Amino acid sequence: MNSVKSVPSEVLQQVAEYFSLLSEPMRLRLLNLLGDDEKCVQELVEATQTSQANVSKHLKIMWQAGILTRRSAGTSAYYRIEDDMIFELCSLVRDRLATRIEQQALHFRVVNGK
């Protein structure tokens, strides 16, 4: 007897797809650059030092997934973070990694006798 209900595989699939959005450094960088403001593609290209095609591709992926909004103005396209949960998820993971590294440093010091 297991008290935990088994999760349908479609749900696992969707959750996995959401996490995979955040599993690319370039997308995390774009999200970090966007922050609370909206930015156009050109600004993001200049800040990331990658190709315009690559930036557009990543933005499209996140837009299709519903974590960004898109606004056209003239020849420009402005993107903004729609889903604030992103920040919560990222800071949770970042803090966890930080404490883990600190613990590793502590253990390293212990096994080497301070």
Next chain:
Amino acid sequence: MNSVKSVPSEVLQQVAEYFSLLSEPMRLRLLNLLGDDEKCVQELVEATQTSQANVSKHLKIMWQAGILTRRSAGTSAYYRIEDDMIFELCSLVRDRLATRIEQQALHFRVVNGK
């Protein structure tokens, strides 16, 4: 002037790697099966309907990443979730996806006049 400090690329890399651990349905299923208990490889193989080699490979990946612990007993190997943050992350994403689907259903009803 941007008030947000730019995140070093090594940090982005590590955060991305953490999320990529959770971006596979099979690993999410294993984590869900593990829950709060420890389970051996054989139990997980029976529950997942995939090959023993595949289960072992995924468990190794998560063990190396520090989100599982491993205990040997006889010919068996028991794994347990070490990092409870997993549950928090997964339920955050699952709830968000649920509300998104509900909103889509609502919008669907509106555009079709109830």
Next chain:
DNA sequence: CAGTTTAATTACTCTATTGTTATTAAACAT
């Protein structure tokens, strides 16, 4: 209208990862 700027798309290469099969290793049972 011609020229320019900005973004999206297409076609492509390269790399990483999943899952499978087969094999090896280790602990136990008879």
Next chain:
DNA sequence: ATGTTTAATAACAATAGAGTAATTAAACTG
């Protein structure tokens, strides 16, 4: 010792994804 069970590993095929270069499309500018 032999055979059995359990898990880890190696080698491989198939797939997915990132990044690039080139092209297309759309909106401005002169």
